[in-house]
Amino acid sequence: MTQDLAPLVQDPSAGRSTGWWRSAVIYQVYVRSFADSDGDGVGDLRGARDRLPHLADLGVDAVWLTPFYASPQADGGYDVADYRAVDPLFGELSDADGLVREAHRLGLRVIVDIVPNHTSDQHAWFRAALADRHGGPARERYHFRPGRGESGQWPPNDWESVFGGPAWTRTAGADGAPGEWYLHLFAPEQPDLNWDHPEVAREFASVLRFWLDLGVDGFRVDVAHGMVKAAGLPDIGRGEQAKMIGTQVLPFFDQDGVHEIHRSWRRLLDSYDGERIGVAEAWAPTSERLALYVRPDELHQAFNFQFLRCPWGAAAMREVIDESLAATAAVGAPATWVLSNHDVVRHTTRYGGGERGLRRARAAALLMLALPGSAYVYQGEELGLPEVEDLPDEARQDPAFLRGRGARARGGVPHGNEGAERSGQDGTRDGCRVPIPWSGTTAPYGFGPGTSWLPQPAQWRELSVEAQSGDPRSTLELYRSALALRRELPGLGDGPMSWLPAPEGVLALSRPGFVCTLNTLAAEAELPVPGRPVLATAPLEFGGGAVRVPAEACVWWAV
Ligand code: NOJ
Numbered sequence: 199m200t201q202d203l204a205p206l207v208q209d210p211s212a213g214r215s216t217g218w219w220r221s222a223v224i225y226q227v228y229v230r231s232f233a234d235s236d237g238d239g240v241g242d243l244r245g246a247r248d249r250l251p252h253l254a255d256l257g258v259d260a261v262w263l264t265p266f267y268a269s270p271q272a273d274g275g276y277d278v279a280d281y282r283a284v285d286p287l288f289g290e291l292s293d294a295d296g297l298v299r300e301a302h303r304l305g306l307r308v309i310v311d312i313v314p315n316h317t318s319d320q321h322a323w324f325r326a327a328l329a330d331r332h333g334g335p336a337r338e339r340y341h342f343r344p345g346r347g348e349s350g351q352w353p354p355n356d357w358e359s360v361f362g363g364p365a366w367t368r369t370a371g372a373d374g375a376p377g378e379w380y381l382h383l384f385a386p387e388q389p390d391l392n393w394d395h396p397e398v399a400r401e402f403a404s405v406l407r408f409w410l411d412l413g414v415d416g417f418r419v420d421v422a423h424g425m426v427k428a429a430g431l432p433d434i435g436r437g438e439q440a441k442m443i444g445t446q447v448l449p450f451f452d453q454d455g456v457h458e459i460h461r462s463w464r465r466l467l468d469s470y471d472g473e474r475i476g477v478a479e480a481w482a483p484t485s486e487r488l489a490l491y492v493r494p495d496e497l498h499q500a501f502n503f504q505f506l507r508c509p510w511g512a513a514a515m516r517e518v519i520d521e522s523l524a525a526t527a528a529v530g531a532p533a534t535w536v537l538s539n540h541d542v543v544r545h546t547t548r549y550g551g552g553e554r555g556l557r558r559a560r561a562a563a564l565l566m567l568a569l570p571g572s573a574y575v576y577q578g579e580e581l582g583l584p585e586v587e588d589l590p591d592e593a594r595q596d597p598a599f600l601r602g603r604g605a606r607a608r609g610g611v612p613h614g615n616e617g618a619e620r621s622g623q624d625g626t627r628d629g630c631r632v633p634i635p636w637s638g639t640t641a642p643y644g645f646g647p648g649t650s651w652l653p654q655p656a657q658w659r660e661l662s663v664e665a666q667s668g669d670p671r672s673t674l675e676l677y678r679s680a681l682a683l684r685r686e687l688p689g690l691g692d693g694p695m696s697w698l699p700a701p702e703g704v705l706a707l708s709r710p711g712f713v714c715t716l717n718t719l720a721a722e723a724e725l726p727v728p729g730r731p732v733l734a735t736a737p738l739e740f741g742g743g744a745v746r747v748p749a750e751a752c753v754w755w756a757v
Pocket residue numbers: 273276313384420421479540541
């Protein structure tokens with residue numbers, strides 16, 4: 199018997215499957231807003247490296263770095279001109295190498311972004327494409343098409359850019375004569391690659407190897423649902439397409455063909471030791487379709503945007519949790535949980551802002567960290583930072599803003615991104631990207647020796663890492679305690695979960711040796727005591743064998 203079981207026992211030190219990612223808490227570093235080492239007002243890799251001890255202290259398992267590659271920064275670095283080079287704004291290749299080594303020394307894994315749906319318009323391939331003749335071979339790596347109409351004056355189809363306006367831009371020849379159009383699902387500076395071209399797949403495999411050889415532990419795959427377009431690039435037949443993203447399969451999003459690419463990437467990741475992972479940023483209409491991205495031979499995780507978009511409330515949250523767990527279990531993948539990232543309004547503000555928003559955000563964080571699977575923490579949420587809603591227009595850099603509301607405010611041509619405004623890519627993404635406060639009483643609050651590329655509110659001096667450290671009521675200490683407990687309590691992370699009976703408006707979930715109670719109501723809830731309280735977002739009152747859980751509070755119990 200013992201002999202039969204032996205091969206199933208996995209020894210992490212032997213470098214075989216540890217499944218580290220099934221339970222991992224992964225911290226998102228938005229590099230340009232995390233820490234600035236050289237005083238130019240923009241965060242960089244050295245700055246991030248110097249601050250890694252904060253993340254080790256916080257108790258996360260891994261760090262995801264947003265793009266730091268050579269880029270004209272038309273979309274915060276999601277417009278890559280050279281996938282193997284570090285942009286001078288963020289440092290040098292040796293800084294990336296140093297950061298990865300230092301993270302590993304501290305026991306943190308490192309995930310980097312890969313942007314395969316589009317390049318920058320300054321990428322050597324696109325420049326060559328523009329220089330080539332109509333229909334020339336250099337154009338085949340992108341989607342170039344003649345326009346419609348007598349003189350080709352109309353875009354080749356009716357697709358709209360996620361950032362607003364048509365998804366096509368017309369080129370001009372050296373003599374200024376208008377020519378073919380090229381496809382860009384995002385900004386015009388982000389031309390879409392043609393993944394039917396064999397060189398594209400070959401090049402990305404080589405880029406993945408480049409970073410894997412440098413030691414990274416995985417990739418967050420940008421627009422993982424977008425690389426394959428329906429044959430013939432058919433019209434959609436109606437406008438306001440941004441509103442349809444994530445609600446249905448579109449000829450440019452969630453096409454079945456993308457899965458073949460993810461399968462080939464999985465084979466590549468598996469050919470490296472140490473369990474390197476792929477995380478899909480994919481917008482799919484249902485949890486079931488999203489789960490297709492994390493089948494055993496595809497990527498390891500996919501961001502759970504259903505959870506992020508779920509409104510506050512016990513019933514809605516329970517439904518999303520159940521759906522997510524069922525869909526991922528069906529393919530054997532861990533669920534993931536995320537409340538904020540660099541593209542959405544920070545959840546403190548989404549939940550109503552002010553004291554109430556913060557109360558709910560703290561409670562939601564404990565709920566998230568109690569759920570089975572892996573969780574993502576966006577820089578600054580551990581400080582309870584709100585969205586900055588009053589940034590001056592001149593400071594904003596979000597291309598969606600510059601094409602939509604910004605263009606109108608500046609008297610420019612409105613590109614009509616009203617649909618995008620509702621979908622979340624509403625051009626106000628700068629408000630969640632404001633550099634985070636570390637210490638001190640004046641801006642930039644320890645972010646760097648100079649200024650910060652977006653202005654920080656004066657109130658943030660009270661929210662700095664320094665101001666919150668050691669204060670047991672602070673959000674930072676709440677996250678630290680939660681993450682420490684998550685490591686200590688064996689029932690947390692990956693594993694089973696079930697619901698306990700609870701009154702309306704209250705969620706009670708049970709994990710082995712553990713219970714989490716969330717009161718979503720605006721009033722206190724009186725509940726039976728399930729065990730010993732180990733962490734709570736607000737003070738509890740006990741009496742008569744019951745506990746009174748304050749409004750919009752969450753409690754962790756050891757059972
Ligand atoms: C998703 C990224 O998170 C976002 O910031 C970016 O604008 C788009 N993909 C396009 O790359």
